[in-house]
Amino acid sequence: MSGPVFVVDAGGTPLMPMSAAYARKLLREGKAQRLAHSAFTLIQLSRRVEQPVLRPVAAALRLHLRTAELFLVAEGQQGTQPLAHIIVDLRTDLPRRLRRRAGHRRRRRARQRYHALERQGRPFKLRRPSLARSMWGSALLHNRRRNTRLVRRAMSTPLFQWRAQAIGRTLGALRRFVPISHILLLDRPNIIHHERRPPSPAARRERLIRAYGACDEQGRPKAVCAFCGSTVGDIQVEHLLPISRGGSDAWENLALACLACNRRKSDRTPEESGMPLLLHHSLRGDERGRRWPYIDATLRALRSELRGVGLVLGNGFPAAESPALHPNAADSSQFAGPVVAYPVSRSRKQRFSARNYPLSTLPRASQVRIGQSIKRLVRVNQSLQLYRAKNRFVTQVVPVGAVPTLSHDKEALLIRPGMLCAAIRARQQVVGVVSAIHSSGRLTLRVPSIAKAEGIIWRSVVVSPRQGLRVMSRDRVVFCRCCAEEVEAVVEEKR
Numbered sequence: 001m002s003g004p005v006f007v008v009d010a011g012g013t014p015l016m017p018m019s020a021a022y023a024r025k026l027l028r029e030g031k032a033q034r035l036a037h038s039a040f041t042l043i044q045l046s047r048r049v050e051q052p053v054l055r056p057v058a059a060a061l062r063l064h065l066r067t068a069e070l071f072l073v074a075e076g077q078q079g080t081q082p083l084a085h086i087i088v089d090l091r092t093d094l095p096r097r098l099r100r101r102a103g104h105r106r107r108r109r110a111r112q113r114y115h116a117l118e119r120q121g122r123p124f125k126l127r128r129p130s131l132a133r134s135m136w137g138s139a140l141l142h143n144r145r146r147n148t149r150l151v152r153r154a155m156s157t158p159l160f161q162w163r164a165q166a167i168g169r170t171l172g173a174l175r176r177f178v179p180i181s182h183i184l185l186l187d188r189p190n191i192i193h194h195e196r197r198p199p200s201p202a203a204r205r206e207r208l209i210r211a212y213g214a215c216d217e218q219g220r221p222k223a224v225c226a227f228c229g230s231t232v233g234d235i236q237v238e239h240l241l242p243i244s245r246g247g248s249d250a251w252e253n254l255a256l257a258c259l260a261c262n263r264r265k266s267d268r269t270p271e272e273s274g275m276p277l278l279l280h281h282s283l284r285g286d287e288r289g290r291r292w293p294y295i296d297a298t299l300r301a302l303r304s305e306l307r308g309v310g311l312v313l314g315n316g317f318p319a320a321e322s323p324a325l326h327p328n329a330a331d332s333s334q335f336a337g338p339v340v341a342y343p344v345s346r347s348r349k350q351r352f353s354a355r356n357y358p359l360s361t362l363p364r365a366s367q368v369r370i371g372q373s374i375k376r377l378v379r380v381n382q383s384l385q386l387y388r389a390k391n392r393f394v395t396q397v398v399p400v401g402a403v404p405t406l407s408h409d410k411e412a413l414l415i416r417p418g419m420l421c422a423a424i425r426a427r428q429q430v431v432g433v434v435s436a437i438h439s440s441g442r443l444t445l446r447v448p449s450i451a452k453a454e455g456i457i458w459r460s461v462v463v464s465p466r467q468g469l470r471v472m473s474r475d476r477v478v479f480c481r482c483c484a485e486e487v488e489a490v491v492e493e494k495r
Helices: 020-028 094-110 129-133 135-154 158-174 201-212 259-265 291-308 484-494
Strands: 005-008 014-018 032-035 042-045 057-063 067-076 079-089 182-185 235-239 254-258 339-343 367-370 373-376 381-388 393-399 413-415 420-425 428-437 443-451 456-463 470-473 477-481
Touching: 005 020, 020 032, 020 042, 057 158, 057 291, 067 158, 079 158, 094 158, 158 291, 158 339, 158 477, 201 235, 201 254, 235 259, 254 259, 339 443, 381 428, 420 443, 420 456, 428 456, 428 477
Parallel strands: 005 042, 057 182, 079 339
Antiparallel strands: 005 014, 032 042, 057 067, 067 079, 235 254, 339 477, 367 373, 381 393, 381 413, 420 428, 420 470, 428 443, 443 456
């Protein structure tokens, strides 16, 4: 037991975290008991605290493209006390599902199935002479169009809604044992990160230098020619496809070139002039990418999500509070190793493939006719039962649509996707999230190997449920520690 210890009273009310030494004293005296948790040290007092004394506890939020960082910071008697550093995984398969659904609807519209009758550009039921010529009808159509525009502006895409819900669910899970009083935003809100007006030539050149340039001895960026690698002389902005031949000022069409290479290239493309690019030319720059639009859209959806649970996303503490808790005080170096928060998404329930085969397809055992098409039957398992029978463990896979028959054995387990489980693999303990249930009875665990602000790298480990399997968490938000040390040990053994 080390670091800050989270405390709840007998009624489940979260209290201020305490030191590990004082927590051990309470455990020895029998005034508290330790609660099992996968990532944090949590104890519960044996009595209820009627009027607890709480100090400000802030959850500083920093959004990224694939993750979101949460810094729990508390105000102590001797200054700011760092509590935990949490990295929320925001990657999901929702874009793939949305593309699949869009393709299905596009094919359905192409079959001319649900088209309403139209006359002269208006729906048939609204094309009545008395309604169209009346003032009341014109006002009705105008109000309908205006309300439609307002609703479309306020709506958010399902991807950003899921990202906001994932952060909100993580904050809700943390509030069960941490009395969070403020939610701060580390990045300044209401800033237009993507300019609507085209940048000036000087600003465009500075962006290219920051993206593709090098640093001098003082650490200042300097321009580098993309064709010869020179750093001296006059280095200008060059269009890969000349403007005289239809080129534009888009980021994908810009590069840096010295005066000699610019004259040699002239009005040709790099392939025509035989001058390949020496520098890696990315499709988007760091400032022109999708990072800031993703953050802005997530913030808009997050504010409405937190407003529903009674929280407000602010940019600083009130003036009456202590200034020790400041967004700049949240530094990852002050905290222990990061904790990975994985919001459990909806498991797969589709038993048939999305592809439709023609009726002329030869019948097979894995294909089923549905309506006027043939689909392939896919086995999807929803759970795994593990129980003891005649001094041995028996596994039973439950497919989608079947009802699990729970055993009367006290040691019986029902494993579902999204649970945090621990098992033994190659004589080492592996802790991960159940991502797949094999028909043979094995499990696939997703184990976080590297957790950084840029993203979380997961590795898949197939384990046997008979090798010391135990369930560590059934919550909707799973907290687990990164196992970078185990990965380094495996790499050293292979070497």
